[in-house]
Amino acid sequence: MEQTTKAAGHPKGLYLLFATEMWERFSYYGMRAVLVLFLTKAMLMDKAFASKFYGGYTSLIYLTPLIGGYISDRYWGNRRSILVGGILMAVGQFILFAAGSAYGTPLGQGLLYLGLGSMIIGNGFFKPNISSMVGTLYSATDKRRDAAYTIFYMGINLGSFIGNTITSLIGDTGRPEDFRWAFLACGIAMVLGTGLFQWGKNKYLHTPEGEQVGNTPINSPGVKGVFAILPVMLALALGFLWLDSTTLPVIMPLLILSAVGIAALILLDKSLTHGDRQRVYVIFTVAFFVVFFWAAFEQAPASLTFFADEQMNRTIMGYTLPASIFQNLNAFFIVTCAPLMAMLWTALGKRGQEPPSPMKMAIGLALLAFGYLVMCFGVNDLQPGVKVSMFFLVALYFLHSIGELCLSPIGLSLVNKLAPLKFSSLLMAVWFLANAAANYLAGFMSSLYPEAGKPSPKLLGFEITDLYSFFMVFVFAAAIASLILFLVNRKLVK
Numbered sequence: 061m062e063q064t065t066k067a068a069g070h071p072k073g074l075y076l077l078f079a080t081e082m083w084e085r086f087s088y089y090g091m092r093a094v095l096v097l098f099l100t101k102a103m104l105m106d107k108a109f110a111s112k113f114y115g116g117y118t119s120l121i122y123l124t125p126l127i128g129g130y131i132s133d134r135y136w137g138n139r140r141s142i143l144v145g146g147i148l149m150a151v152g153q154f155i156l157f158a159a160g161s162a163y164g165t166p167l168g169q170g171l172l173y174l175g176l177g178s179m180i181i182g183n184g185f186f187k188p189n190i191s192s193m194v195g196t197l198y199s200a201t202d203k204r205r206d207a208a209y210t211i212f213y214m215g216i217n218l219g220s221f222i223g224n225t226i227t228s229l230i231g232d233t234g235r236p237e238d239f240r241w242a243f244l245a246c247g248i249a250m251v252l253g254t255g256l257f258q259w260g261k262n263k264y265l266h267t268p269e270g271e272q273v274g275n276t277p278i279n280s281p282g283v284k285g286v287f288a289i290l291p292v293m294l295a296l297a298l299g300f301l302w303l304d305s306t307t308l309p310v311i312m313p314l315l316i317l318s319a320v321g322i323a324a325l326i327l328l329d330k331s332l333t334h335g336d337r338q339r340v341y342v343i344f345t346v347a348f349f350v351v352f353f354w355a356a357f358e359q360a361p362a363s364l365t366f367f368a369d370e371q372m373n374r375t376i377m378g379y380t381l382p383a384s385i386f387q388n389l390n391a392f393f394i395v396t397c398a399p400l401m402a403m404l405w406t407a408l409g410k411r412g413q414e415p416p417s418p419m420k421m422a423i424g425l426a427l428l429a430f431g432y433l434v435m436c437f438g439v440n441d442l443q444p445g446v447k448v449s450m451f452f453l454v455a456l457y458f459l460h461s462i463g464e465l466c467l468s469p470i471g472l473s474l475v476n477k478l479a480p481l482k483f484s485s486l487l488m489a490v491w492f493l494a495n496a497a498a499n500y501l502a503g504f505m506s507s508l509y510p511e512a513g514k515p516s517p518k519l520l521g522f523e524i525t526d527l528y529s530f531f532m533v534f535v536f537a538a539a540i541a542s543l544i545l546f547l548v549n550r551k552l553v554k
Protein backbone atom coordinates (compact mmCIF):
# COMPACT_ATOMS: atom_id res chain seq x y z
CA MET A 61 0.00 0.00 0.00
CA GLU A 62 2.70 2.49 1.03
CA GLN A 63 4.33 1.91 -2.35
CA THR A 64 1.34 3.07 -4.37
CA THR A 65 0.23 5.93 -2.16
CA LYS A 66 3.38 7.92 -1.58
CA ALA A 67 5.53 9.71 -4.13
CA ALA A 68 8.13 12.28 -3.15
CA GLY A 69 6.40 13.00 0.11
CA HIS A 70 2.96 13.48 -1.40
CA PRO A 71 0.24 10.98 -2.26
CA LYS A 72 0.33 9.87 -5.91
CA GLY A 73 -3.27 11.05 -6.18
CA LEU A 74 -1.96 14.61 -6.05
CA TYR A 75 -0.02 14.01 -9.24
CA LEU A 76 -3.07 12.53 -10.92
CA LEU A 77 -5.05 15.68 -10.06
CA PHE A 78 -2.06 17.79 -11.10
CA ALA A 79 -1.95 16.16 -14.54
CA THR A 80 -5.73 16.27 -15.01
CA GLU A 81 -5.84 19.97 -14.14
CA MET A 82 -2.79 20.62 -16.31
CA TRP A 83 -4.58 19.33 -19.41
CA GLU A 84 -7.76 21.16 -18.48
CA ARG A 85 -5.92 24.49 -18.07
CA PHE A 86 -4.10 23.79 -21.36
CA SER A 87 -7.54 23.67 -22.87
CA TYR A 88 -9.02 26.72 -21.09
CA TYR A 89 -6.08 29.10 -21.35
CA GLY A 90 -5.06 27.82 -24.77
CA MET A 91 -8.51 28.62 -26.12
CA ARG A 92 -8.79 31.91 -24.26
CA ALA A 93 -5.41 33.08 -25.58
CA VAL A 94 -6.69 33.24 -29.14
CA LEU A 95 -10.41 33.84 -28.44
CA VAL A 96 -10.47 37.62 -28.76
CA LEU A 97 -8.36 37.54 -31.93
CA PHE A 98 -10.66 34.85 -33.34
CA LEU A 99 -13.68 37.05 -32.54
CA THR A 100 -12.21 40.14 -34.18
CA LYS A 101 -10.32 38.61 -37.11
CA ALA A 102 -12.46 35.64 -38.10
CA MET A 103 -15.91 36.46 -36.69
CA LEU A 104 -15.40 40.15 -37.55
CA MET A 105 -16.69 41.59 -34.26
CA ASP A 106 -15.39 45.05 -33.44
CA LYS A 107 -12.88 45.25 -30.60
CA ALA A 108 -15.27 46.85 -28.12
CA PHE A 109 -17.91 44.16 -28.53
CA ALA A 110 -15.38 41.32 -28.65
CA SER A 111 -14.01 42.62 -25.33
CA LYS A 112 -17.42 42.64 -23.69
CA PHE A 113 -18.18 39.24 -25.14
CA TYR A 114 -14.94 37.87 -23.69
CA GLY A 115 -15.80 39.41 -20.30
CA GLY A 116 -19.32 37.99 -20.35
CA TYR A 117 -18.10 34.55 -21.31
CA THR A 118 -15.33 34.32 -18.69
CA SER A 119 -17.66 35.77 -16.10
CA LEU A 120 -20.17 32.96 -16.67
CA ILE A 121 -17.29 30.49 -16.53
CA TYR A 122 -16.79 31.57 -12.91
CA LEU A 123 -20.51 31.69 -12.13
CA THR A 124 -21.45 28.10 -12.95
CA PRO A 125 -19.12 26.57 -10.31
CA LEU A 126 -21.74 27.76 -7.83
CA ILE A 127 -24.25 25.40 -9.35
CA GLY A 128 -21.73 22.69 -10.18
CA GLY A 129 -20.44 22.78 -6.61
CA TYR A 130 -23.97 22.48 -5.28
CA ILE A 131 -24.86 19.50 -7.46
CA SER A 132 -21.66 17.76 -6.56
CA ASP A 133 -22.04 18.41 -2.80
CA ARG A 134 -25.61 17.17 -2.78
CA TYR A 135 -25.96 14.58 -5.49
CA TRP A 136 -23.03 13.53 -7.59
CA GLY A 137 -19.82 13.70 -5.60
CA ASN A 138 -16.56 15.02 -7.06
CA ARG A 139 -15.74 12.20 -9.44
CA ARG A 140 -18.89 12.09 -11.46
CA SER A 141 -18.97 15.89 -11.65
CA ILE A 142 -15.42 16.00 -12.98
CA LEU A 143 -16.21 13.36 -15.59
CA VAL A 144 -19.38 15.09 -16.78
CA GLY A 145 -17.64 18.48 -16.75
CA GLY A 146 -14.63 17.15 -18.63
CA ILE A 147 -16.77 15.61 -21.37
CA LEU A 148 -18.84 18.78 -21.79
CA MET A 149 -15.71 20.91 -22.01
CA ALA A 150 -14.12 18.62 -24.61
CA VAL A 151 -17.34 18.63 -26.65
CA GLY A 152 -17.40 22.43 -26.39
CA GLN A 153 -13.90 22.69 -27.83
CA PHE A 154 -14.75 20.38 -30.72
CA ILE A 155 -17.83 22.50 -31.45
CA LEU A 156 -15.54 25.56 -31.50
CA PHE A 157 -13.35 23.70 -33.96
CA ALA A 158 -16.43 23.35 -36.16
CA ALA A 159 -17.23 27.05 -35.59
CA GLY A 160 -13.70 27.94 -36.66
CA SER A 161 -14.16 25.86 -39.80
CA ALA A 162 -17.40 27.67 -40.63
CA TYR A 163 -16.24 31.15 -39.57
CA GLY A 164 -17.94 34.11 -41.12
CA THR A 165 -21.23 32.23 -41.66
CA PRO A 166 -24.41 32.19 -39.53
CA LEU A 167 -23.67 28.50 -38.84
CA GLY A 168 -20.23 29.43 -37.49
CA GLN A 169 -21.83 32.06 -35.28
CA GLY A 170 -24.37 29.58 -33.87
CA LEU A 171 -21.66 26.99 -33.23
CA LEU A 172 -19.57 29.60 -31.40
CA TYR A 173 -22.37 30.16 -28.88
CA LEU A 174 -23.10 26.45 -28.54
CA GLY A 175 -19.42 25.57 -27.99
CA LEU A 176 -18.86 28.27 -25.40
CA GLY A 177 -22.15 27.34 -23.68
CA SER A 178 -21.05 23.74 -23.40
CA MET A 179 -17.76 24.86 -21.85
CA ILE A 180 -19.49 27.16 -19.39
CA ILE A 181 -21.61 24.31 -18.05
CA GLY A 182 -18.71 21.87 -18.15
CA ASN A 183 -16.43 24.19 -16.21
CA GLY A 184 -19.11 24.58 -13.54
CA PHE A 185 -18.81 20.88 -12.82
CA PHE A 186 -15.11 20.50 -13.34
CA LYS A 187 -13.26 23.38 -11.69
CA PRO A 188 -14.68 23.48 -8.12
CA ASN A 189 -14.47 19.71 -7.82
CA ILE A 190 -10.94 19.19 -9.01
CA SER A 191 -9.75 21.95 -6.65
CA SER A 192 -11.54 20.57 -3.60
CA MET A 193 -10.41 16.99 -4.29
CA VAL A 194 -6.79 18.00 -3.64
CA GLY A 195 -7.60 18.61 0.02
CA THR A 196 -9.45 15.31 0.44
CA LEU A 197 -6.25 13.33 -0.12
CA TYR A 198 -4.87 14.56 3.21
CA SER A 199 -6.06 14.24 6.78
CA ALA A 200 -7.45 17.41 8.32
CA THR A 201 -4.29 18.04 10.33
CA ASP A 202 -1.80 17.20 7.58
CA LYS A 203 0.79 19.97 7.25
CA ARG A 204 1.50 19.06 3.60
CA ARG A 205 -1.85 20.43 2.46
CA ASP A 206 -0.65 24.00 1.72
CA ALA A 207 2.33 22.61 -0.19
CA ALA A 208 -0.09 20.39 -2.13
CA TYR A 209 -2.03 23.42 -3.31
CA THR A 210 1.19 25.12 -4.35
CA ILE A 211 2.16 22.08 -6.43
CA PHE A 212 -1.34 22.05 -7.90
CA TYR A 213 -0.99 25.75 -8.82
CA MET A 214 2.16 24.78 -10.73
CA GLY A 215 0.11 22.26 -12.70
CA ILE A 216 -2.35 25.01 -13.58
CA ASN A 217 0.38 27.24 -14.93
CA LEU A 218 2.34 24.52 -16.65
CA GLY A 219 -0.84 23.56 -18.52
CA SER A 220 -1.53 27.18 -19.34
CA PHE A 221 2.03 27.61 -20.64
CA ILE A 222 2.02 24.56 -22.91
CA GLY A 223 -1.54 25.23 -24.12
CA ASN A 224 -0.97 28.90 -24.85
CA THR A 225 2.28 28.18 -26.71
CA ILE A 226 0.70 25.58 -28.96
CA THR A 227 -2.51 27.47 -29.71
CA SER A 228 -0.65 30.71 -30.46
CA LEU A 229 1.70 28.99 -32.87
CA ILE A 230 -0.89 26.94 -34.75
CA GLY A 231 -3.92 29.23 -34.39
CA ASP A 232 -2.71 32.84 -34.36
CA THR A 233 -0.96 32.76 -37.73
CA GLY A 234 -2.59 35.73 -39.41
CA ARG A 235 -4.88 33.42 -41.42
CA PRO A 236 -8.44 33.37 -39.99
CA GLU A 237 -8.98 29.75 -41.05
CA ASP A 238 -6.19 28.60 -38.72
CA PHE A 239 -7.86 29.49 -35.43
CA ARG A 240 -9.77 26.21 -35.58
CA TRP A 241 -6.55 24.21 -35.11
CA ALA A 242 -6.09 25.90 -31.75
CA PHE A 243 -9.57 24.75 -30.69
CA LEU A 244 -8.93 21.24 -31.97
CA ALA A 245 -5.74 21.02 -29.90
CA CYS A 246 -7.69 22.19 -26.85
CA GLY A 247 -10.36 19.53 -27.43
CA ILE A 248 -7.71 16.82 -27.62
CA ALA A 249 -6.07 18.13 -24.42
CA MET A 250 -9.41 17.96 -22.63
CA VAL A 251 -9.95 14.36 -23.78
CA LEU A 252 -6.48 13.48 -22.51
CA GLY A 253 -7.11 15.08 -19.12
CA THR A 254 -10.51 13.48 -18.63
CA GLY A 255 -9.25 10.11 -19.88
CA LEU A 256 -6.31 10.24 -17.51
CA PHE A 257 -8.61 11.01 -14.61
CA GLN A 258 -10.88 8.08 -15.47
CA TRP A 259 -7.93 5.77 -15.78
CA GLY A 260 -6.31 6.64 -12.47
CA LYS A 261 -9.16 7.64 -10.17
CA ASN A 262 -9.82 4.24 -8.55
CA LYS A 263 -6.17 3.52 -8.13
CA TYR A 264 -4.91 6.77 -6.68
CA LEU A 265 -7.69 8.90 -5.25
CA HIS A 266 -8.04 7.79 -1.66
CA THR A 267 -7.47 9.02 1.89
CA PRO A 268 -4.24 8.17 3.73
CA GLU A 269 -6.22 5.26 5.20
CA GLY A 270 -6.95 3.93 1.72
CA GLU A 271 -10.61 4.94 1.62
CA GLN A 272 -11.82 6.05 -1.84
CA VAL A 273 -12.67 9.78 -2.07
CA GLY A 274 -15.04 11.78 -4.23
CA ASN A 275 -17.52 9.01 -4.96
CA THR A 276 -20.27 10.14 -2.66
CA PRO A 277 -21.81 13.54 -2.16
CA ILE A 278 -21.16 15.34 1.13
CA ASN A 279 -24.89 15.67 1.83
CA SER A 280 -27.27 12.76 1.28
CA PRO A 281 -28.43 12.33 -2.31
CA GLY A 282 -32.13 13.03 -1.59
CA VAL A 283 -34.58 13.29 -4.45
CA LYS A 284 -33.32 13.62 -7.96
CA GLY A 285 -33.32 17.38 -7.49
CA VAL A 286 -30.64 17.64 -10.10
CA PHE A 287 -33.39 17.75 -12.67
CA ALA A 288 -34.62 20.90 -11.04
CA ILE A 289 -31.24 22.57 -11.32
CA LEU A 290 -30.29 21.46 -14.80
CA PRO A 291 -32.85 23.76 -16.45
CA VAL A 292 -31.41 26.67 -14.47
CA MET A 293 -28.00 25.87 -15.83
CA LEU A 294 -29.31 25.51 -19.33
CA ALA A 295 -31.13 28.81 -19.07
CA LEU A 296 -27.96 30.40 -17.83
CA ALA A 297 -25.83 29.00 -20.60
CA LEU A 298 -28.21 29.28 -23.53
CA GLY A 299 -30.17 32.35 -22.46
CA PHE A 300 -27.31 34.47 -21.24
CA LEU A 301 -24.79 33.04 -23.56
CA TRP A 302 -26.57 34.57 -26.45
CA LEU A 303 -24.27 37.36 -25.48
CA ASP A 304 -25.40 40.44 -27.26
CA SER A 305 -25.93 44.01 -26.19
CA THR A 306 -29.24 43.14 -24.50
CA THR A 307 -28.19 40.08 -22.50
CA LEU A 308 -24.70 41.23 -21.50
CA PRO A 309 -25.82 43.94 -19.06
CA VAL A 310 -27.92 41.35 -17.20
CA ILE A 311 -24.86 39.54 -15.92
CA MET A 312 -23.60 42.11 -13.42
CA PRO A 313 -26.91 42.58 -11.54
CA LEU A 314 -27.19 38.78 -11.45
CA LEU A 315 -23.77 38.55 -9.81
CA ILE A 316 -24.55 41.24 -7.26
CA LEU A 317 -27.86 39.56 -6.45
CA SER A 318 -26.11 36.24 -5.87
CA ALA A 319 -23.51 37.88 -3.61
CA VAL A 320 -26.17 39.68 -1.56
CA GLY A 321 -28.22 36.46 -1.36
CA ILE A 322 -25.28 34.44 -0.11
CA ALA A 323 -24.30 37.13 2.40
CA ALA A 324 -27.86 37.25 3.77
CA LEU A 325 -28.08 33.46 3.96
CA ILE A 326 -24.88 33.23 5.97
CA LEU A 327 -25.26 36.26 8.21
CA LEU A 328 -28.88 35.45 9.15
CA ASP A 329 -27.84 32.03 10.39
CA LYS A 330 -28.39 32.04 14.16
CA SER A 331 -25.82 29.35 14.92
CA LEU A 332 -22.87 31.58 13.96
CA THR A 333 -20.84 33.11 16.77
CA HIS A 334 -19.67 36.72 16.80
CA GLY A 335 -16.18 35.56 15.79
CA ASP A 336 -17.56 33.51 12.88
CA ARG A 337 -19.42 36.52 11.65
CA GLN A 338 -16.33 38.72 11.83
CA ARG A 339 -14.44 36.16 9.77
CA VAL A 340 -17.20 36.13 7.16
CA TYR A 341 -16.93 39.92 6.92
CA VAL A 342 -13.20 39.57 6.32
CA ILE A 343 -13.80 37.10 3.47
CA PHE A 344 -16.28 39.47 1.82
CA THR A 345 -13.94 42.44 2.23
CA VAL A 346 -11.00 40.56 0.76
CA ALA A 347 -13.17 39.25 -2.09
CA PHE A 348 -14.14 42.84 -2.87
CA PHE A 349 -10.50 43.90 -3.30
CA VAL A 350 -9.74 40.81 -5.34
CA VAL A 351 -12.26 42.07 -7.92
CA PHE A 352 -10.00 45.06 -8.65
CA PHE A 353 -7.01 42.81 -9.01
CA TRP A 354 -8.46 40.38 -11.53
CA ALA A 355 -10.33 43.06 -13.48
CA ALA A 356 -7.01 44.75 -14.24
CA PHE A 357 -5.03 41.51 -14.48
CA GLU A 358 -7.37 39.82 -16.96
CA GLN A 359 -6.70 42.47 -19.60
CA ALA A 360 -4.12 39.94 -20.77
CA PRO A 361 -6.19 38.11 -23.39
CA ALA A 362 -8.08 41.30 -24.33
CA SER A 363 -6.68 44.86 -24.46
CA LEU A 364 -3.09 43.74 -23.80
CA THR A 365 -3.34 41.33 -26.72
CA PHE A 366 -4.80 44.07 -28.97
CA PHE A 367 -1.81 46.13 -27.93
CA ALA A 368 0.68 43.33 -28.69
CA ASP A 369 -1.04 42.73 -32.01
CA GLU A 370 -1.07 46.30 -33.28
CA GLN A 371 1.28 48.51 -31.33
CA MET A 372 4.24 46.39 -30.35
CA ASN A 373 7.33 45.29 -32.19
CA ARG A 374 7.12 41.48 -32.03
CA THR A 375 10.08 40.61 -34.20
CA ILE A 376 13.07 38.79 -32.68
CA MET A 377 16.00 37.81 -34.92
CA GLY A 378 13.89 38.08 -38.04
CA TYR A 379 11.01 36.01 -36.66
CA THR A 380 7.72 37.70 -35.81
CA LEU A 381 6.07 36.16 -32.76
CA PRO A 382 2.27 35.76 -32.65
CA ALA A 383 0.61 38.45 -30.51
CA SER A 384 -1.23 35.91 -28.36
CA ILE A 385 1.95 34.16 -27.25
CA PHE A 386 2.95 37.02 -24.93
CA GLN A 387 0.20 36.07 -22.44
CA ASN A 388 2.37 33.06 -21.79
CA LEU A 389 4.82 35.18 -19.88
CA ASN A 390 2.42 35.05 -16.96
CA ALA A 391 2.52 31.25 -16.61
CA PHE A 392 6.27 31.29 -17.26
CA PHE A 393 6.96 33.77 -14.47
CA ILE A 394 4.60 31.96 -12.09
CA VAL A 395 6.36 28.62 -12.56
CA THR A 396 9.85 30.11 -12.32
CA CYS A 397 9.22 32.62 -9.52
CA ALA A 398 6.86 30.65 -7.24
CA PRO A 399 9.71 28.74 -5.54
CA LEU A 400 11.61 32.01 -5.01
CA MET A 401 8.56 33.67 -3.49
CA ALA A 402 7.97 30.68 -1.22
CA MET A 403 11.60 30.95 -0.06
CA LEU A 404 11.17 34.66 0.56
CA TRP A 405 8.06 34.17 2.73
CA THR A 406 9.76 31.37 4.66
CA ALA A 407 12.87 33.46 5.24
CA LEU A 408 10.77 36.41 6.42
CA GLY A 409 8.66 34.02 8.50
CA LYS A 410 11.73 32.75 10.33
CA ARG A 411 12.55 36.31 11.38
CA GLY A 412 8.94 36.84 12.39
CA GLN A 413 8.50 39.39 9.58
CA GLU A 414 6.19 37.58 7.15
CA PRO A 415 3.48 40.06 6.18
CA PRO A 416 -0.10 39.05 7.08
CA SER A 417 -2.35 37.90 4.20
CA PRO A 418 -4.23 41.19 3.60
CA MET A 419 -0.86 42.97 3.50
CA LYS A 420 0.44 40.53 0.88
CA MET A 421 -2.69 41.18 -1.14
CA ALA A 422 -2.13 44.93 -0.90
CA ILE A 423 1.42 44.35 -2.19
CA GLY A 424 -0.07 42.30 -5.05
CA LEU A 425 -2.31 45.21 -6.00
CA ALA A 426 0.59 47.65 -5.79
CA LEU A 427 2.64 45.49 -8.16
CA LEU A 428 -0.28 45.46 -10.55
CA ALA A 429 -0.32 49.27 -10.54
CA PHE A 430 3.44 49.31 -11.13
CA GLY A 431 3.07 46.98 -14.11
CA TYR A 432 0.68 49.41 -15.78
CA LEU A 433 2.86 52.36 -14.81
CA VAL A 434 5.79 50.80 -16.70
CA MET A 435 3.46 50.39 -19.66
CA CYS A 436 2.50 54.07 -19.46
CA PHE A 437 6.17 55.01 -19.92
CA GLY A 438 6.24 52.88 -23.04
CA VAL A 439 3.19 54.42 -24.68
CA ASN A 440 3.67 58.01 -23.53
CA ASP A 441 3.51 60.36 -26.55
CA LEU A 442 3.32 57.43 -28.92
CA GLN A 443 3.18 58.64 -32.52
CA PRO A 444 0.76 56.89 -34.87
CA GLY A 445 2.39 54.02 -36.74
CA VAL A 446 5.31 53.74 -34.28
CA LYS A 447 5.66 50.42 -32.52
CA VAL A 448 6.71 50.02 -28.90
CA SER A 449 9.48 47.70 -27.71
CA MET A 450 8.30 44.41 -26.20
CA PHE A 451 10.29 45.21 -23.06
CA PHE A 452 7.34 47.09 -21.57
CA LEU A 453 4.91 44.20 -21.93
CA VAL A 454 7.47 41.71 -20.59
CA ALA A 455 8.05 43.95 -17.55
CA LEU A 456 4.30 44.31 -17.04
CA TYR A 457 3.77 40.55 -17.08
CA PHE A 458 6.67 40.05 -14.68
CA LEU A 459 5.27 42.51 -12.14
CA HIS A 460 1.73 41.19 -12.56
CA SER A 461 2.87 37.59 -12.04
CA ILE A 462 4.71 38.42 -8.83
CA GLY A 463 1.55 40.27 -7.80
CA GLU A 464 -0.53 37.18 -8.56
CA LEU A 465 1.79 35.10 -6.37
CA CYS A 466 1.21 37.55 -3.51
CA LEU A 467 -2.54 37.41 -3.87
CA SER A 468 -4.05 34.38 -5.54
CA PRO A 469 -2.83 31.30 -3.60
CA ILE A 470 -3.04 33.28 -0.38
CA GLY A 471 -6.61 34.36 -1.01
CA LEU A 472 -7.69 30.78 -1.58
CA SER A 473 -6.17 29.44 1.60
CA LEU A 474 -7.48 32.45 3.54
CA VAL A 475 -11.03 31.55 2.54
CA ASN A 476 -10.34 27.94 3.48
CA LYS A 477 -9.02 28.92 6.90
CA LEU A 478 -11.58 31.56 7.86
CA ALA A 479 -14.80 30.03 6.58
CA PRO A 480 -17.03 28.46 9.24
CA LEU A 481 -17.22 24.77 8.25
CA LYS A 482 -20.94 24.85 7.67
CA PHE A 483 -20.54 27.49 4.96
CA SER A 484 -17.22 26.52 3.48
CA SER A 485 -18.54 25.75 -0.03
CA LEU A 486 -20.73 28.84 -0.05
CA LEU A 487 -17.84 31.07 0.89
CA MET A 488 -15.73 29.42 -1.78
CA ALA A 489 -18.56 30.41 -4.11
CA VAL A 490 -18.09 34.02 -2.97
CA TRP A 491 -14.48 33.75 -4.13
CA PHE A 492 -15.68 32.50 -7.52
CA LEU A 493 -18.28 35.28 -7.65
CA ALA A 494 -15.54 37.85 -7.12
CA ASN A 495 -13.74 36.32 -10.09
CA ALA A 496 -16.92 36.40 -12.16
CA ALA A 497 -17.49 40.09 -11.43
CA ALA A 498 -13.83 40.83 -12.13
CA ASN A 499 -13.87 39.08 -15.49
CA TYR A 500 -17.01 40.91 -16.49
CA LEU A 501 -15.38 44.22 -15.59
CA ALA A 502 -12.19 43.18 -17.39
CA GLY A 503 -14.21 42.82 -20.59
CA PHE A 504 -15.93 46.14 -20.00
CA MET A 505 -12.62 47.92 -19.36
CA SER A 506 -11.05 46.40 -22.45
CA SER A 507 -13.98 47.69 -24.51
CA LEU A 508 -12.65 51.19 -23.74
CA TYR A 509 -9.42 50.45 -25.64
CA PRO A 510 -8.86 53.58 -27.72
CA GLU A 511 -8.80 53.22 -31.49
CA ALA A 512 -7.53 55.72 -34.02
CA GLY A 513 -10.29 57.29 -36.07
CA LYS A 514 -13.01 56.40 -33.54
CA PRO A 515 -14.51 58.73 -30.91
CA SER A 516 -12.62 58.52 -27.58
CA PRO A 517 -14.35 56.23 -25.07
CA LYS A 518 -15.43 57.81 -21.77
CA LEU A 519 -15.24 56.43 -18.26
CA LEU A 520 -17.00 58.36 -15.46
CA GLY A 521 -16.66 61.56 -17.46
CA PHE A 522 -12.95 60.98 -18.06
CA GLU A 523 -12.02 60.82 -21.74
CA ILE A 524 -9.68 58.02 -22.82
CA THR A 525 -7.90 59.72 -25.66
CA ASP A 526 -4.88 57.46 -26.08
CA LEU A 527 -3.14 54.35 -24.76
CA TYR A 528 -1.44 56.40 -22.06
CA SER A 529 -4.73 57.47 -20.51
CA PHE A 530 -6.15 53.97 -21.01
CA PHE A 531 -3.38 52.28 -19.00
CA MET A 532 -3.37 55.12 -16.45
CA VAL A 533 -6.92 54.12 -15.47
CA PHE A 534 -5.55 50.78 -14.27
CA VAL A 535 -2.63 52.43 -12.46
CA PHE A 536 -5.03 54.56 -10.46
CA ALA A 537 -7.64 51.88 -9.79
CA ALA A 538 -5.07 49.34 -8.56
CA ALA A 539 -3.07 51.90 -6.58
CA ILE A 540 -6.17 53.22 -4.78
CA ALA A 541 -7.39 49.69 -3.98
CA SER A 542 -3.91 48.80 -2.71
CA LEU A 543 -3.73 51.89 -0.53
CA ILE A 544 -7.12 51.25 1.07
CA LEU A 545 -6.18 47.63 1.75
CA PHE A 546 -2.91 48.79 3.36
CA LEU A 547 -4.91 51.09 5.60
CA VAL A 548 -7.50 48.51 6.69
CA ASN A 549 -4.93 45.72 6.96
CA ARG A 550 -4.62 45.93 10.77
CA LYS A 551 -8.35 45.78 11.24
CA LEU A 552 -8.69 42.73 8.98
CA VAL A 553 -5.86 40.89 10.74
CA LYS A 554 -7.56 41.44 14.08
Ligand code: GLN
Nearest residue numbers: 085216217220354468495
Ligand atom coordinates in the same frame (compact mmCIF):
# COMPACT_ATOMS: atom_id res chain seq x y z
N1 GLN B 1 -4.67 31.07 -12.77
C1 GLN B 1 -5.46 30.46 -11.74
C2 GLN B 1 -6.37 29.40 -12.30
O1 GLN B 1 -6.59 29.31 -13.46
C3 GLN B 1 -6.26 31.49 -10.94
C4 GLN B 1 -7.21 32.25 -11.77
C5 GLN B 1 -8.19 33.05 -10.96
O2 GLN B 1 -8.46 32.79 -9.78
N2 GLN B 1 -8.77 34.03 -11.58
O3 GLN B 1 -6.92 28.62 -11.58
